[in-house]
Amino acid sequence: MVNIGDVARMAGVSRSTASYALSGKRPTSPDVQARVAAAVQELGYTPNAGARALATAQTRVIGLLAQFYEDEFAPAMLQYILAVSNTARELGYDVLLVTEESGVQALRRITDSRMVDGIVLLNVAEDDQRLPVLRDAAQPGALVGLPGDCTGVDVFDLSFEEAGRLMVDHLADLGHRDVLLVSQPEHVIERGGAYVWRLQNAAVAAAAERGVRLLTTFASTHQPEVGAELHGLLDAHPEVTGLLVHNEAAVAALPSVMHARGMEAPRDLSVIGRYSDEFARTFSLPYSSVESAADLLGAMAVRHVVRRIEVAAARDEPYVVELVAPRLVDRGSTGVPPHVVPAAGA
Amino acid sequence: MVNIGDVARMAGVSRSTASYALSGKRPTSPDVQARVAAAVQELGYTPNAGARALATAQTRVIGLLAQFYEDEFAPAMLQYILAVSNTARELGYDVLLVTEESGVQALRRITDSRMVDGIVLLNVAEDDQRLPVLRDAAQPGALVGLPGDCTGVDVFDLSFEEAGRLMVDHLADLGHRDVLLVSQPEHVIERGGAYVWRLQNAAVAAAAERGVRLLTTFASTHQPEVGAELHGLLDAHPEVTGLLVHNEAAVAALPSVMHARGMEAPRDLSVIGRYSDEFARTFSLPYSSVESAADLLGAMAVRHVVRRIEVAAARDEPYVVELVAPRLVDRGSTGVPPHVVPAAGA
């Protein structure tokens, strides 16, 4: 393959001059610049990434660790991945995607071997095992997702607390007094998926303040289980006039379930989901929802990592924890509650 | 950072011996092996990937080019990405993910700079602009998707021809004589999405053979358009007793549409989709379908690329084009047609 020596020879300059002419890190005469450019063009020269990485200790690659759990909603993850990839490219970085189950070993491997200049972690758990590794790494890291300990990394996440409040307040304002919150499977919580309980706890607190009876429960993330569960819940709680769904699969199943029961939103039930606008458009979801903000969060994480990589002064700036305020996208699926049914218990 | 010189010093051997002890490419005494291993452990040594790549001309990274079009179904792409990523890791490779719109420049960049040892292209178009670049590249490449010209690359795809036949035959066997095929948006075809017309043409041919009247049409990939279009189609063609859907968004919208019309599958309409089992499970889709085989295709592509990378003799083996036979997953959404309605025309 053609290397910088070939370019230098053809341009009639030294290798260092060719290098400087290309990088612009040292002034070069217009004549030299033209000859080097011509040689590059003629020979089809592209710098060898490995050699450059070795010489500069920079790879211009960002490591992206995404974990896919059987019981979580994979397509949602895709939006974060795309946001990270696209933002990285805008900033001149490529993305090394790691989807291994045990992100721990993979993370150590790509940081220790210096394959990447920085790291973005997706789907971060409360007590994420990857965090100690990331803190030890020489490269800066940013998370999408809020762990228990944010030391040594930049953290970005939706404010699930505000999301929980927002959903309850919205229904309370409309006059609902019996509301059901359907969350991700309990197993997600056990694994440390803090966003589930963060939203739920905030919703519970808001409900208490607003005098709303809030039932909380979990649902599966696959059919046919989730459809059956929704039927069971609506059977068991006829008094419920408002439904909050923090579970994409449940949201996807809900239209069928409601149709089967002859129910319409908001006539018979006010519904608010928590999912992305993209998801709603693709999957025909007619419910108002709190937007995931995947694009924004992914972009923020990358920008902060790149800043710490490139701006020497930024290396030692204090780490940030930014919780993005949720936005409710109104699709008209909420309204005043229907005629009140006598509460079945509670 | 600790390098192999540090390891060698601590183990009391030369750098070459340390290297050989680690790689096993030359016999080393058990004593040396133990001392080197201990030093590696003690110092936490990991080889520098850039240096190794420079020395060996191998990066152990595979480039994965995925294109996301506004009018295609992004979650389907995720399954291919995961299949490629997981298979690559099994074989000891990392994945550089490129999601740029113009894959052409990106492909040239990562191949010319030797960032990758091989390439997998997803979502390949009939006249894919990335193919000339890939053929020129020094690295081997595999495609998921069938282009017009398969020269110089290994090609893997679902046999959309057999899929089209299979769908029509299945309904014809049940006695259906009026069938509607809803495909991806026409724009996908214009862009060179050959799978659309490959399935459609085969379906048309099979229908002619079987004496089935097959209407073919396109639908959008987003709401609310696609729902309205389905209603319009079912309004316009009451004679249709079988529906074939080669469009994930349409499939996702169909349960609502059918419920709204008081229709049930297979009672009023026999339905076969073309999507993955994973998609069906996640999105509550009750229709029999021809499986996408994303896992299989992604894995095949990676295995073939890696083989050409690693097995010198494989470099010059003839290129392959493998079309995987489709598999119909029966979810009970097809049956004998209901009482025949007089055909409205055609």
Next chain:
DNA sequence: CTGAAAGCGCTTACAG
């Protein structure tokens, strides 16, 4: 403004 040389951290013939 330009060149000769060292160095990044590996691997691998070449010698013994």
Next chain:
DNA sequence: CTGAAAGCGCTTACAG
């Protein structure tokens, strides 16, 4: 079985 040395292709002080 082991070591000294060259080389992979860059970048960047050091000299002029």
